Amino acid sequence: MKITILGTGGGARAHSAKLLELGHKVIVGTRDVQTTLARTEPDVMGTPPYRDFLAEHPRVTLMTFGEAAAAADEVVINGIDGHNAVAALSAIADQLQGKVLIDYGVPYLYAHQPVHPWPTPWGIMPKLEPCDTDSLAEQIQRALPRTRVVKSFVTQEQTTVVDPASIAGGDHTMFVAGDDLDAKDQATSLLQAYGWSDILDLGPLVSARGMEMYAHIHSAIGFALGYQFGGHFGLKVVR
């Protein structure tokens, strides 16, 4: 299948590499192709420049967001950061029409604050916007009524999402939520191809609120286990 990933960050790269490995044709969307290719230094997270990744994964096709969305057979993975996702996706609503959009964004504000306003004993405390009575996924779905939005992947680091077996042999839980059953089936199939066996359907897209709000305790668990950025642990719903 031709699968599109929007975004060039670490999470988007994890999906790109895994989907190539699974034999898919991988199209990656970025805001401005020349700008993305012109970078030669690691970003603030220490992620190497994208052209290094492209050099290692020459089968990836890099296009603009709109071109990449239009080129997908059906499934598009949204790896645009949560703060910018609604605006960036709204601008390509026509190209996303009829597609399944799997969103794993967390609508953090902290990366966009000049000063982190919530210092904590273990560093910074993110703020979510929206939160509690709305979610990023619902905002995207309202902005793109002709696209079928599925929330998933969001309760894990993307390196673990594409390689669940790296933790406890893969015996942990992944969640999906969305208002379109067929779209959720496609997300579930993708997760199965990644190696997930315990995939729990949390129902309609409104459950994205809880999935995004889980980010707080996920960070706290990661810190408790000694990871500064992103934990290497799974979450198992034990029945």
Next chain:
Amino acid sequence: MKITILGTGGGARAHSAKLLELGHKVIVGTRDVQTTLARTEPDVMGTPPYRDFLAEHPRVTLMTFGEAAAAADEVVINGIDGHNAVAALSAIADQLQGKVLIDYGVPYLYAHQPVHPWPTPWGIMPKLEPCDTDSLAEQIQRALPRTRVVKSFVTQEQTTVVDPASIAGGDHTMFVAGDDLDAKDQATSLLQAYGWSDILDLGPLVSARGMEMYAHIHSAIGFALGYQFGGHFGLKVVR
């Protein structure tokens, strides 16, 4: 030990019964003893009148909130509902001075709305207040600076908190957070007496934010597994 539980709801009863079973002297606090004893009908959640519980557990000593707090050797469990907790606890700040207060409240608003403002396909969607940049536990700690607040129990139904072995032989995870290490040790000892073996310290009380915000996905998981009110499942952090 003389251990006090503030509140007479289902969660408070679960702790009361278990602590009696473990050989502790159990003191229960309520706003107005006569009003509590006068009720003869189940409440809106279907919980039987408290006098039925007292008849079955005659060793429980029922007192006012303030008397009960003062009577504890050291540990007080807060089972007052999240919406009323700060006001009720502030009124007995002197009696709680120097005590360890274990709080499991979720600051839900929905029970106090005449109309549920967030209908969802699976019922109602709670709203939390505070949320994201503050927590109930931090509010309580600020209101009671001479009391050592620990957040725990909150990621589970209280019937499971007092009986972890009822799920998967007890192999799932409980969290504690708080700014006083000795107070956290006491909460941890209590959890061990309840049967918990996987107790993860999430650090300072600021982590209560994530623990309270987890309520959304906990509800969604419960619904997904087929429970209407409260799920019978555990959450295991898989390393």
